[in-house]
Amino acid sequence: MKTLPIAAAMAALATPAFAQHGPQAPWGRDVPASHRDRVYAAEQFSNTVSVTDPVDGTLLGVIRLGDPQPANFSPLYKGQVLVHGMGFSPDGRTLAVVSIGSNSVTFIDTATNAVKHTTYIGRSPHEAFFTPDGKEVWVTVRGEDYIAVLDPVTYQETARLKTPGGPGMTIFSPDGKYGYVCSSFNPELVVFDVARHAIVGRVAQPSPFCPNIAATPDGQQVWYTLKDVGKTVVIDAKPPFATMKVIDTGPITNHVNFARTAQGLFAYVTVGGTGEVQVFRTDSFAKVATIPVGRLPHGVWPSGDGKTVFVGMENDDALVRIDTATNQVTGKVAIGQAPQAIAYVAGAVPAGTGRENLQPLGVAGQATTLALGAGGKGATSVTLFDQGLIQILQASVTGLAPGQSYQLVLTDQADGTGTVEPLADFKTNPAGSAIVNASGPIRQVVQGQGATARHWLAIRAGTSAAPGAIVQRQMP
Structure with a gap:
């Protein structure tokens, strides 16, 4: 994690x-x-x-x-x-x-x-x-x-x-x-x-x-x-x-x-x-x-x-x-x-x-669910499991190319443009899927609570050294 x-x-x-x-x-x-x-x-x-x-x-x-x-x-x-x-x-x-x-x-x-x-x-x-x-x-x-x-x-x-x-x-x-x-x-x-x-x-x-x-x-x-x-x-x-x-x-x-x-x-x-x-x-x-x-x-x-x-x-x-x-x-x-x-x-x-x-x-009964996808179609489910001040994020990633490197990221624009901050690196399995984990006050960020600016979850191709395009975005 x-x-x-x-x-x-x-x-x-x-x-x-x-x-x-x-x-x-x-x-x-x-x-x-x-x-x-x-x-x-x-x-x-x-x-x-x-x-x-x-x-x-x-x-x-x-x-x-x-x-x-x-x-x-x-x-x-x-x-x-x-x-x-x-x-x-x-x-x-x-x-x-x-x-x-x-x-x-x-x-x-x-x-x-x-x-x-x-x-x-x-x-x-x-x-x-x-x-x-x-x-x-x-x-x-x-x-x-x-x-x-x-x-x-x-x-x-x-x-x-x-x-x-x-x-x-x-x-x-x-x-x-x-x-x-x-x-x-x-x-x-x-x-x-x-x-x-x-x-x-x-x-x-x-x-x-x-x-x-x-x-x-x-x-x-x-x-x-x-x-x-x-x-x-x-x-x-x-x-x-x-x-x-x-x-x-x-x-x-x-x-x-x-x-x-x-x-x-x-x-x-x-x-x-x-x-x-x-x-x-x-x-x-x-x-x-x-x-x-x-x-x-x-x-x-x-x-x-x-x-x-x-x-x-x-x-x-x-x-x-x-x-x-x-x-x-x-x-x-x-x-x-x-x-x-x-x-x-x-x-x-x-x-x-x-x-x-x-x-x-x-507190174990508290969680927030999101979906990521492309073209208006959801492919990846995300759950934010509440742990008090922070959450554990688990993404059930599907719909990507098999055996490729990707990053789960936060963006400051809903369309995936602007500043992109990586949360987790992962590589898809032969079925083009993965289970991805991260932790932190993510719910507060994606909901823009308090003084925290609103961000959106997304998946982009590549790595931090060689970043690619956004391939899945947080859906409404």
């Missing part, structure tokens, strides 16, 4: 249902939704975990794991930063929440929302999942080249499993035999024999950047997403783990999960750059629905009965509910800032209210 560099005023101060892709029993059995269930979201800019009752769509509160900016610009002795990944135990009693910026896995009691322990591991872990027997937690250490295996009783690291550099995520086969690990930095997926902690398969990825992977609950297929090229790939879940299908899904393809309806088993894929969820049959791979949901959909998870799919909206600070019978959006719940991974845990609260240790949303 880059601090905003604009003069003194701008000093920057993720019928029956097979309901889970993760390891939660019972496989293939209806689990009717109830007020004992919870939907959790890991929110990386408010550093919270939101807790929602899925039946009536009520946010019950948040578990605050860390502070907002700018407190985290100084040495961090307590609390977590960039709360991002999430898994849960097979009995639904424990969450494992990964914080990328503080290299941690926080274990939370689902019944009381209390933190049981925090384990610190290697550089920039990404996701944590329990093995189906509940005896181990596998954490992909994306900033390095291994999986950290944790004991869920002692919370200690017991092993390191070597992988290609930048492991993105592990998911397990329903029977617990295989662990499938896609890569975020190398074009290779590896398959582990879970009991032996040994690699037994290697599969070429069409591109290096996989953020998410899911196994069908019948144990037949594994689906994984490629964020950099906008594709979703299906492989055979059994040896030799052959690639079955590569699907073009669109820029910033994020997460995938499954739900069964009377019509069959379907894959739900979030596509951030187009603001939609795409739905595919798992037998023919035919696309059966495209569901507009809003700004930058990220995590996706079905309810215990498979009748609803929940989607975390990274640039809308919300959970969206989709009815799987009609593939229509049926509701929206305001949650914390920039939700990443989400999880639906059936029976998370076996007794009591389940509201202990929860806090109000507070």
Whole structure:
């Protein structure tokens, strides 16, 4: 993340249902939704975990794991930063929440929302999942080249499993035999024999950047997403783990999960750059629905009965509910800032209210949204997440040339002319998209509050050393 560099005023101060892709029993059995269930979201800019009752769509509160900016610009002795990944135990009693910026896995009691322990591991872990027997937690250490295996009783690291550099995520086969690990930095997926902690398969990825992977609950297929090229790939879940299908899904393809309806088993894929969820049959791979949901959909998870799919909206600070019978959006719940991974845990609260240790949303519920585009057509969504005096800016950039250098800038004229001040340099991926971050009192500047002169956001080609033309401007 880059601090905003604009003069003194701008000093920057993720019928029956097979309901889970993760390891939660019972496989293939209806689990009717109830007020004992919870939907959790890991929110990386408010550093919270939101807790929602899925039946009536009520946010019950948040578990605050860390502070907002700018407190985290100084040495961090307590609390977590960039709360991002999430898994849960097979009995639904424990969450494992990964914080990328503080290299941690926080274990939370689902019944009381209390933190049981925090384990610190290697550089920039990404996701944590329990093995189906509940005896181990596998954490992909994306900033390095291994999986950290944790004991869920002692919370200690017991092993390191070597992988290609930048492991993105592990998911397990329903029977617990295989662990499938896609890569975020190398074009290779590896398959582990879970009991032996040994690699037994290697599969070429069409591109290096996989953020998410899911196994069908019948144990037949594994689906994984490629964020950099906008594709979703299906492989055979059994040896030799052959690639079955590569699907073009669109820029910033994020997460995938499954739900069964009377019509069959379907894959739900979030596509951030187009603001939609795409739905595919798992037998023919035919696309059966495209569901507009809003700004930058990220995590996706079905309810215990498979009748609803929940989607975390990274640039809308919300959970969206989709009815799987009609593939229509049926509701929206305001949650914390920039939700990443989400999880639906059936029976998370076996007794009591389940509201202990929860806090109000507070400042984490405040955000401003903008759009950038060209020719009157929006392509890039921008959200300014309020952190008090400053904001974190996140731009979901699309519609640009692939593999080129650009800058997110502020201009003092609405048409992009006049003085241009760079906020962040970035390079687009092969799909012509990017996620761009900056921080500072940006809202005050683009709204012209107080003595601050009004500015407009824009994107220009090139770099500071070789600036090009403005290609996208802030829209009214």
